[in-house]
Amino acid sequence: MNQAYIALGSNIEPRLEYLQLAIQRLKEHRSIQIKKVSGIYETAPVGFTDQNDFLNMAIRIETTLSPLELLDTCQEIEHSLGRKREIKWGPRTIDLDILLYNQENIETERLTLPHPSMHERAFVLMPLMDINHHLYLSHIEKDVSTLISEMSLKEKEG
Numbered sequence: 001m002n003q004a005y006i007a008l009g010s011n012i013e014p015r016l017e018y019l020q021l022a023i024q025r026l027k028e029h030r031s032i033q034i035k036k037v038s039g040i041y042e043t044a045p046v047g048f049t050d051q052n053d054f055l056n057m058a059i060r061i062e063t064t065l066s067p068l069e070l071l072d073t074c075q076e077i078e079h080s081l082g083r084k085r086e087i088k089w090g091p092r093t094i095d096l097d098i099l100l101y102n103q104e105n106i107e108t109e110r111l112t113l114p115h116p117s118m119h120e121r122a123f124v125l126m127p128l129m130d131i132n133h134h135l136y137l138s139h140i141e142k143d144v145s146t147l148i149s150e151m152s153l154k155e156k157e158g
């Protein structure tokens, strides 16, 4: 049995519903079992900042799918929930990013694992710490207090 971590995000309303639908579709897949679900975080957009805030979360699954089969499944769910890839970094109804697949390093045209940006994204690391804190203390270049202060700054900005 393989273990994988997936990051989810949405910044087009109804954001929460898109997250719930994506998780439901993963849960319904006969080769995927959802083992842990993080909390849901409202986060300011990073990268392309001229867009709505996101709702982000992460899940841990067990699966018999290969990494590329899991990617196909995630992209099918994104497509079924109306994901348009007009602007690369633009708004999206739902985003499903595979972060880790076992402890494998994978470098293909379609998929790089571990996800190359996960170590610099508070919107990924904070949900992951909900799920499996010991897994991420070793990955965080910024210390946890920096990440938390970044998140609380967002809270204060309101």
Ligand SMILES: Nc1nc2nc(S)n(CCO)c2c(=O)[nH]1
Binding pocket: 008, 009, 010, 043, 044, 045, 046, 047, 048, 054, 056, 088, 089, 090, 095, 123
């Ligand atoms: N806070 C936040 N900013 C983001 N920028 C991009 S692109 N994305 C899409 C994920 O790559 C996000 C996101 O999910 N959350």
